[in-house]
Amino acid sequence: MVWITVLLVAFCLIAMIFPLLPSNSWLFNIFTYPRIQIICIQMVTVVIVFATYGAEKWTIIFAVLMLTNVLLIFRIIKPYTRLGKKELLDLDDTVETKTTLSLLIWNVYQFNQQYQPFIQLVKEKNPDLLLLCETNEWWTNQLQEIRDRYPYHQEVPLENTYGMCLYSRHPCNDVQVKSLVGEDVPSIRATITLEGQHQIAVFGIHPIPPYPAYSTSKAPKDAELLLIAQEVSAAKHPCIVFGDMNDVAWSNLTTAFQKISRLLDPRRGRGIMPTFHAKIPLMRIPIDQIFCSSDFRLIDIKRMPAMGSDHFPIFVTLALTTKASITQTLDMSHPNQQDQQLAEERIAEGLALA
Structure with a gap:
């Protein structure tokens, strides 16, 4: 004792x-x-x-x-937690909805071969947009039925646990696959056109986790997230960033990411909703995340049942509204010159280690 x-x-x-x-x-x-x-x-x-x-x-x-x-x-x-203030407000009668967008996010775990429950979940939820992480050649071969349902897609199968697939039922323009930090660690960005007129910039990411098997430093992960934040800050359309971010919502890095990108976190004020590790209940933490610009309101966000992976899927439904940007703001100051300089230093350090 x-x-x-x-x-x-x-x-x-x-x-x-x-x-x-x-x-x-x-x-x-x-x-x-x-x-x-x-x-x-x-x-x-x-x-x-x-x-x-x-x-x-x-x-x-x-x-x-x-x-x-x-x-x-x-x-x-x-x-x-539910004791916190909601950052992304719920959809209500005070705003007019332009259109809605539903998203399903899941890190499949490359070595998981239980793909049938996922396909069934897609049929049940019928999301507009899917983002899958850790997809290798085997996984993309099993997803023909998904490709048939989603005519617009970008598949990046890799055997290093950083494969990624984006599927959309709406037209995608300017689709790009970039490796911002290190080779073969892709991120996907695209412009989704809803109802022929509403354009939304989406960014799918899965940075390197700060774990000895992958990286002994958190600098590469921080660098990728901050580079994405800078891209978002320059975007002309409403933005959504989602994926397995390998970072918890309450970290200093996430605060810096939001401060630069000006994106809102729908999880705030609604419960922690841990997504990893699905097979070890006592060690669960929230590292699969979604952030969106203030052009949106939240309709629903839910954690889906486990399907063989070490991550739970997340299903989110957003409303693109007319007055959302006026009625809700990020509860932190705008980045100043010192913030930008610190971000550049952290990016440089991460790129040097990649």
Whole structure:
């Protein structure tokens, strides 16, 4: 019991200190992901310490440190719980709907071969737009029925877990596949035309995760997301960015991404909705995300059932409206020169490591 207590105390202290250190190493940043789990572990550890050692001076100091950290972490994640303020407003009678757009996002997990449940889900939900990550040649061979239903598509099958496919029932123009950070790590952008007149710029992304098997630094991931943010900031049409972002909604990087892109997060104020790891309930975190410009209102966002992958699919329905940009704004300041300079430095660092 003593050793278990020592290990728990050490873990809690590391989880508190490491995220505060100015490092891009995966080791120091990994603790920013499981914020909810860390809160639970720290609370349980405080109880164990007091039950084992009583109210000693060091146990009281430890409890104060942990409870303070719990409050700080909860402040970070609160906006993404139902206690937070909604950033993307619900569709209501105060705005006029131009058109609607439904999207299905899923990281299929390259080695998962359960494609039939996905095809059935597509038939049931009938989304306008599909984005699939980790699609290899085997997966694209199984998706003929999807191609038949979605005449506009861009498939990039790869065997390195970074394959990507975009399927649309609406016409797509200016379709581009770019590898912004590193070779064979594609992102897809396209302009979707709805009802022959409404154009929407969409960006499908799946950056490199900050994990030793892929990258020992978070810099390449940060660089790709910030490069996409810069593209969005220069776009002339309403924008949507979606995919497996390998980053949690409450990270400093996501804040920088939103500040530069001016995109809204529909998850804020509606629940955390963790999407990974589908097979390990106690380790779930929200890394599959969607962001959209203030031209939209939210009709619905739901996590779909697991289908063999380590990620859950997400189904989102948006309304393109006439007054949405007037009635809702991003609850943070516009990027200043210092923000832009910091973004450029982080992009340069990520490109150097790619």
